[in-house]
Amino acid sequence: MSAASVWKTSLQGVIAALAVVAATTPAAAEPVAIVDARILSVGKAGDIPRGVVVFDRGRIVAVGANVPVPAGARVIDGRGRTVTPGFIASETGLGLTEINSVTQTDDTRSSSADLSAAFDVARGLNPASAAIPVARLGGVAHAVATPRYDDRNLNRQRPFAGQAAFISLDGGVDHIQPHIAMTLDLGESGAARMGGARGAEFDLLDAQFDEVKLYAENRAAYNRGALRRLTLSASDLEALVPVVRGEQLVLVNVSRASDIRQALIFAKARGLKIALTGAEEAWMVADDIAEAGVPVILNPTSNLPLSYETLGATVRNAALLHKAGVRIAFVGNDATHRVRELRYNAGIAVANGLPYQAALAAITLNPAQVLGLDGRLGSLDVGKQADIVLWSGDPLEPLSQAEVMFIGGVEQDLGTSRPMQLRDKYLTHQRQR
Template sequence: MIRSFLLTSAACAALAAPAAAQNPASGTIAIVNARLEPISGPAIASGTIILRDGKIAALGAGVMAPAGATVIDAKGGVVTPGLIAPSSNLTASEISGVRETRDDGTGTALSAAFDISYSVNPASPMIGLARDGGITASAVTPVLSGVGGGSHEHADDGVVEEMTAGASGSGDPPLFGGQAAFVRLQAGDSDLVEASKLAVTVSLGESGARAAGGSRGASIVLIKSALEDARAFARNRAAFEQGATRDYGLSRLDLQALIPVVQGKTPLLVRVHRASDIRLALKLAAEEKVRIILEGAEEGWVVAAEIARAGFPVILDSQANLPDSFETLGSRLDNAAKLHAAGVTVAINGARDFNNLRQERLNAGLAVANGLPYAAGLASVTLVPAKIWGMDGKIGSLEVGKAADVVLWTGDPLETTTWAEKVFIAGVEQPKDSRQTQLRDRYAAPDNGMPVAYR
């Protein structure tokens, strides 16, 4: 009798399976009664967005939920694209003060050739914390690091160990941090890297001067020398392999990594702060015919018109408003607003380090409170970072055909009292857990007579 029941159940399941497969709404999610912020167009006061097969299938005021779809009533909440961290060490670093957990910088053996995509840890406990803040993707950018016992902290540079000129034993000191990557933060994915070798990082100002073992002028000379060497190497690879070229200041691997930069295919991500150093970066880009992205730019407002004419984007922390160093004396809260008004493309960071990525949307709100238009504030944490890193064809805005990286907020995402109610990456709802919530649940449970350490 049991065998007969099992056969009957199996037959019913076999009949039901094709019907489910033929249902176009199978696996479809409809978020209804939501304020939609597409970013690429005007907001929709009340509408529906349909997620199907990992992509956005439809959105609008007159869109109806398909039959069989899972319906989520937003109850007037706001739907935006997933937030994008424009420059962070998420997935490549865990504890800033513990060197063994930091894979966001290299030593003196490599500089430009260091590829941070190999440092990405998909099991990083910080990923859940970022997702809880509505962040679904991030550019992962390396920092300049080397030898020495001291350390220097900067809001945008991260921790930069003191450099010693020529510490590697030969050639020029390593001035480049390495190559950036881009990750999407979907739970359960063993390979988060969406793209790699997207930019080569370099620091100017105080950090660049230290790395060069001298002054700001020394760092510029050495960077220009490295780019010249990369061009010569690209023209004479065969001769280099035969030992028939002059000596170069960087290794073969570093020179190889700089070839796309001097060819204009890959930008330099230039960390810079003082107005005069920003001008040096713009001059370097013009003379060397390379593309750059400016990160930091606390005194960017001083030279906003010049940055706009050059056409380079800026990644900044809108909270930077105090003179925490001699190169940030001109920091002010309306930096983003003034840059935007001048025509500069602005992306806003929450802070480089992983623990403060959730501040990103609040920093955008702070910039809006200090004069940045609201639409530009939302774009600064979604579509603008996507464009900077070449991901705007896939993510960054709510458009039909784009990946369904979507966040449902309880209210205005730039307000402090709002939180992310649901987060979707590629149309899949992400778990609402992080290391913090896991620890809470672990230690809130009854001890059952066991010591705390063994629960």
């Protein structure tokens, strides 16, 4: 058995073990009903000015204006408050980075010359990261932990950063879904890493994808050394097979309008399943993106020409894409420590023309749909996982606070994040003076 096969078998065993643990993870021991709240379901129930959400054993069992409260249920008074699904943050470093300036605490990058597409961030995730409770304060229940590039090795010409993982911010290892997406840079940064020019990168990608196809069709010959020499390592070849087959989502980071067009053409020609990220000039080619049915993950606050490929950046990007029929999802203001600002970005998008419901969907249902997880996450619908946040007011208003939060029906402690602990420490110190 090849090293790649051994690794794959081992990983499958780990995933199976995690699934068993997840199945036995305790949810609330009794039904819970949030009553008399404004409910923004982002689902079939729509918006309910004064309604009830009931969940039991980690699943939503009822949502509506006139829902009876089950006998023996824990009742939470939602009067004057708002209920939303837990938010989903795309493209983060949660669980992978602690201190940006301390490289030993950064597990987002591989510096190996032989490892790019196969780099799996799920194996380095730390569910006890201090950044995770901070993100929960912003209503974030789930996140995509995404690899980044290591550009210190100038001889490392590899186009892919690695494999992203989907994580629950419940502080445990029970709900980690590895290989949720592959990551790829195009545009300026991609060209700098692969061939030195945009056209060269696409030519080299074509050659590598042809290699992967050859490998997939001739594994036995490859394993016995009877296949011609391939430029990619065995682990990268294996990791790219589902990409080439159009089975795995590829997060394509690209900014310039012309680069976006080329990405769409390349994806169509190769039969790839992609989502655009960054996409500062996407509004210029919104109709092309909509026609291709490709979603866009963006920061709606990006409005400065920080490089030649973002000269067209505008805060109206999200609104214009939505108007054209593009599914959009949002990111926070950095990969790790400001993920909680995801809702602020949604609010800024509303202030710049995006309908309120579209902004809320961009941090709940839309990212779930992009990742293929909308059957169980992203909205307050019967049968879905009970990821629920009770807010003191409008969730897109910065002064509102998450007062109660459930992930998978389990209540989360919102008082033990590092910022809250420091607040309490120094408030106590002040009182003692």
